[in-house]
Amino acid sequence: MAEQHEERIPTVIADELHIVYRVHGAKTGKGSATAALSRILKRGEERGVRKVHAVKGVSFVAYRGEAIGLIGSNGSGKSTLLRAIAGLLPAESGRVYTNGQPSLLGVNAALMNDLTGERNVILGGLAMGMSREQIKERYQGIVDFSGINEKGDFITLPMRTYSSGMAARLRFSIAAAKDHDVLMIDEALATGDRKFQIRSEERIRELRKQAGTVFLVSHSNKSIRDTCDRVLWLERGELRLDGPTEEVLKEYEKFTGK
Numbered sequence: 001m002a003e004q005h006e007e008r009i010p011t012v013i014a015d016e017l018h019i020v021y022r023v024h025g026a027k028t029g030k031g032s033a034t035a036a037l038s039r040i041l042k043r044g045e046e047r048g049v050r051k052v053h054a055v056k057g058v059s060f061v062a063y064r065g066e067a068i069g070l071i072g073s074n075g076s077g078k079s080t081l082l083r084a085i086a087g088l089l090p091a092e093s094g095r096v097y098t099n100g101q102p103s104l105l106g107v108n109a110a111l112m113n114d115l116t117g118e119r120n121v122i123l124g125g126l127a128m129g130m131s132r133e134q135i136k137e138r139y140q141g142i143v144d145f146s147g148i149n150e151k152g153d154f155i156t157l158p159m160r161t162y163s164s165g166m167a168a169r170l171r172f173s174i175a176a177a178k179d180h181d182v183l184m185i186d187e188a189l190a191t192g193d194r195k196f197q198i199r200s201e202e203r204i205r206e207l208r209k210q211a212g213t214v215f216l217v218s219h220s221n222k223s224i225r226d227t228c229d230r231v232l233w234l235e236r237g238e239l240r241l242d243g244p245t246e247e248v249l250k251e252y253e254k255f256t257g258k
Ligand SMILES: Nc1ncnc2c1ncn2[C@@H]1O[C@H](COP(=O)(O)OP(=O)(O)OP(=O)(O)O)[C@@H](O)[C@H]1O
Pocket: 021, 022, 023, 052, 053, 054, 072, 073, 074, 075, 076, 077, 078, 079, 080, 081
């Protein structure tokens, strides 16, 4: 094969991936003790187990340096696909191969509500595999990036006193402080205010330059346009389109009537 450009390095390969959730007790409905008992007695017959086929035969290859948007209607399988790439959900059939450690924003940095923002920055950093030294070096940067302290000394208060937007900003800031092989962001940008969104979009562009791959799930076509050069469009668990952002969004906007 003649090589014209620099070599493209695959980071994530999904090969005919199927993900099925099993919901136990979905048919028996009632929450009474007798209903629970009868469920236990019926166990093994797979009675009352409903299957939700959330991802259906999805295949794609993601490369280093790409920022890939995941779009689609509610319940189309975007979050499920990300969780499967992160290794949090088993495949029913097919496979996901990853080169490097995928980090799903908000899961790897498992933050604790009763601890202060300060403690969470340290724990979140450790959970992502940063050393204490690295965390110390980057601590102020993380706090500044999150903007948590812009309206007072909130970083020394427990996380439960934060608004959902503030908590999401802190999670993003912790996750973004590390260079990732594969960083997956689920709707994170939608929660912050516009100023924070612009900052995070900038950071996503930087992360891409550092040769990682970024996946972004968003219902904001603007965020997708501003950050991604490629888009996967899922609908009812199937991959409808995979291509350059503008091409896919044009079709998606026709579909949604926007
Ligand atoms: N824990 C679960 N157990 C059973 N079914 C689930 C579970 N999580 C999601 N599903 C189902 O899987 C399908 C895909 O859901 P998913 O959350 O991946 O969609 P999504 O595209 O991320 O949606 P949204 O845009 O609303 O966030 C839906 O039908 C949903 O009901």
